[in-house]
Amino acid sequence: MTDADRRTRAVKDHYDEMLGSVYSWIVGDFEASYRANTELFATLGVRSNRNQTAFDLGSGPGCQSIPLAEAGFRVTAIDFCEELLVELRQRAGELTINTVNDDILNFDDHIVEPPELIVCMGDTLVHLPSADEVDSLLGKVSNSLSAGGRFVASLRDYSATPPEGPARFVPVRSSDNRIFTCFLEFRGDTIIVHDILHTRENGHWRLRVSCYQKLRLDYRRVIAALHDHGMEVDTLPGENGMVIVSARKAS
Numbered sequence: 715m716t717d718a719d720r721r722t723r724a725v726k727d728h729y730d731e732m733l734g735s736v737y738s739w740i741v742g743d744f745e746a747s748y749r750a751n752t753e754l755f756a757t758l759g760v761r762s763n764r765n766q767t768a769f770d771l772g773s774g775p776g777c778q779s780i781p782l783a784e785a786g787f788r789v790t791a792i793d794f795c796e797e798l799l800v801e802l803r804q805r806a807g808e809l810t811i812n813t814v815n816d817d818i819l820n821f822d823d824h825i826v827e828p829p830e831l832i833v834c835m836g837d838t839l840v841h842l843p844s845a846d847e848v849d850s851l852l853g854k855v856s857n858s859l860s861a862g863g864r865f866v867a868s869l870r871d872y873s874a875t876p877p878e879g880p881a882r883f884v885p886v887r888s889s890d891n892r893i894f895t896c897f898l899e900f901r902g903d904t905i906i907v908h909d910i911l912h913t914r915e916n917g918h919w920r921l922r923v924s925c926y927q928k929l930r931l932d933y934r935r936v937i938a939a940l941h942d943h944g945m946e947v948d949t950l951p952g953e954n955g956m957v958i959v960s961a962r963k964a965s
């Protein structure tokens with residue numbers, strides 16, 4: 715197993731063993747996220763009148779796949795966390811969404827016809843094992859898209875000075891029976907994310923801690939890589955410190 719394989723396995727295990735079961739609760743209100751993405755795609759003019767294909771890389775429970783299917787796309791949603799794909803299928807009902815359990819780096823293995831649209835949202839690119847793998851994915855995106863096709867990514871802007879001391883503890887969400895906190899360790903170009911979950915069971919609090927490594931990826935590197943692949947790129951500010959990168963392949 716290569717070092718990259720080991721890192722991918724660690725992220726997958728983290729989602730399988732801890733994050734997958736609480737992801738939608740952590741995100742907060744699925745409906746709110748679904749509405750925000752519906753509005754974002756409308757603002758970007760992302761819609762399909764001819765039932766074209768779209769790929770959602772790191773789809774999670776479907777906050778993007780569902781709005782895209784409603785905007786007329788035939789969606790392939792790729793994620794390596796089966797629990798989240800099951801949740802997506804339950805939410806999708808009759809919508810045309812094909813779910814695939816695989817590494818997003820292999821997304822092009824599942825292409826039948828060149829997609830009109832590829833999205834990778836919610837800071838998913840930083841889950842890849844290295845910036846080289848991000849570049850490799852962006853190369854595949856550019857090669858796979860149909861002429862004039864689009865790529866949309868949302869990424870966190872990590873350019874601010876890393877937090878120190880107590881500021882490294884981030885209270886994410888809490889309810890009567892659950893508390894979710896992150897502890898962030900910035901190490902050069904990577905961040906070790908320790909997810910801390912307290913759950914109240916039969917009146918007693920139970921603690922679970924699990925960690926994974928993500929990239930402290932400069933979104934400008936993503937923009938530069940897309941330019942290098944001959945794509946036109948726009949950016950717009952997203953919510954909560956995110957940046958939306960919207961790129962188009964030449965027609």
Ligand SMILES: C[S@@+](CC[C@H](N)C(=O)[O-])C[C@H]1O[C@@H](n2cnc3c(N)ncnc32)[C@H](O)[C@@H]1O
Nearest residue numbers: 729772773774793794795817818835836838841
């Ligand atoms: C931060 S979540 C984003 C989910 C969704 N796009 C959203 O915005 O809510 C990242 C998702 O990507 C998936 N993921 C991360 N790395 C992956 C990889 N290498 N291959 C497949 N799925 C991956 C995780 O299982 C998780 O569902």
